[in-house]
Amino acid sequence: MGEPVVRVRLDELLKERGMTLTELSHRVEITVVNLSILKNGHAKAIRFSTLARLCQALGCQPGDLLTYE
Amino acid sequence: MSFALVLGCLGALAALAANVAITVSGAPKGISIPLRVFDVSTSGLGVAGVAVDGATAEAMVRPQGASPLAGLLYLLMWAPGAATGLFALSTLVRALRRARSGDRALFSATTAALLHRIGWILIAGSCASAALGMVAEAALASMVLTESHTFYPPSDTLLWAVVAGFAALGVSEIVRRGLALLEEVEATV
Numbered sequence: 001m002g003e004p005v006v007r008v009r010l011d012e013l014l015k016e017r018g019m020t021l022t023e024l025s026h027r028v029e030i031t032v033v034n035l036s037i038l039k040n041g042h043a044k045a046i047r048f049s050t051l052a053r054l055c056q057a058l059g060c061q062p063g064d065l066l067t068y069e
Numbered sequence: 070m071s072f073a074l075v076l077g078c079l080g081a082l083a084a085l086a087a088n089v090a091i092t093v094s095g096a097p098k099g100i101s102i103p104l105r106v107f108d109v110s111t112s113g114l115g116v117a118g119v120a121v122d123g124a125t126a127e128a129m130v131r132p133q134g135a136s137p138l139a140g141l142l143y144l145l146m147w148a149p150g151a152a153t154g155l156f157a158l159s160t161l162v163r164a165l166r167r168a169r170s171g172d173r174a175l176f177s178a179t180t181a182a183l184l185h186r187i188g189w190i191l192i193a194g195s196c197a198s199a200a201l202g203m204v205a206e207a208a209l210a211s212m213v214l215t216e217s218h219t220f221y222p223p224s225d226t227l228l229w230a231v232v233a234g235f236a237a238l239g240v241s242e243i244v245r246r247g248l249a250l251l252e253e254v255e256a257t258v
Contacts, residue, residue: 034258044256 007067010039028053074158081151092140101129102143130213145205153194160187184241191234199223
């Protein structure tokens with residue numbers, strides 16, 4: 001059994017809103033590289049400020065962005 | 070550091086040549102085996118009003134003629150310590166050479182592993198050298214001196230080498246934890 005992980009549902013939320021990663025990157029002022037790290041599950045931690053900006057840009061709650069698997 | 074390593078190797082080679090000379094043909098003039106002598110007479114050593122309780126000296130012994138056993142015992146007295154020092158120094162040179170490629174290469178898991186290795190080389194090597202040296206010095210002293218002891222304490226250098234070994238282990242742990250912290254910070258978005 002694999003270790004439980006927290007996954008960032010960035011792909012799904014972007015698809016639902018018809019937004020690209022580059023566009024989100026401009027809105028939240030976070031590099032595409034860092035967003036990709038988040039999207040692909042390579043990030044070890046996320047700052048509250050980053051989470052707040054993502055929620056603002058995507059119009060969602062932190063719970064919509066993160067899932068526990 | 071590389072210069073120190075070269076000097077150390079040259080010194081060890083010179084000592085080895087002297088050792089071979091003692092073993093094969095006897096010690097020529099200028100080459101002798103240092104052996105500690107305890108309970109040296111202290112009469113007249115201190116000024117008036119000062120008592121001198123004991124003195125330790127180093128006798129420079131020069132066997133006449135070939136003495137393979139003396140040569141072997143003398144080799145056991147110095148070679149393990151020298152090998153330990155040179156091995157630790159060469160590992161340190163390897164670790165520091167990585168600094169040429171930049172700070173990132175220096176502060177890496179490889180450096181932490183090399184420091185860890187240096188620590189154990191110094192601790193294990195010094196303990197083994199101390200044990201071998203004590204036995205060899207006692208045996209050699211009983212062979213060539215009229216008065217000898219059964220116990221010859223290890224030299225301060227070996228004790229300090231053990232301390233340096235523990236220090237290297239500590240630094241290795243600091244580098245390892247620092248790297249883990251850095252990785253975590255870098256992976257924070």
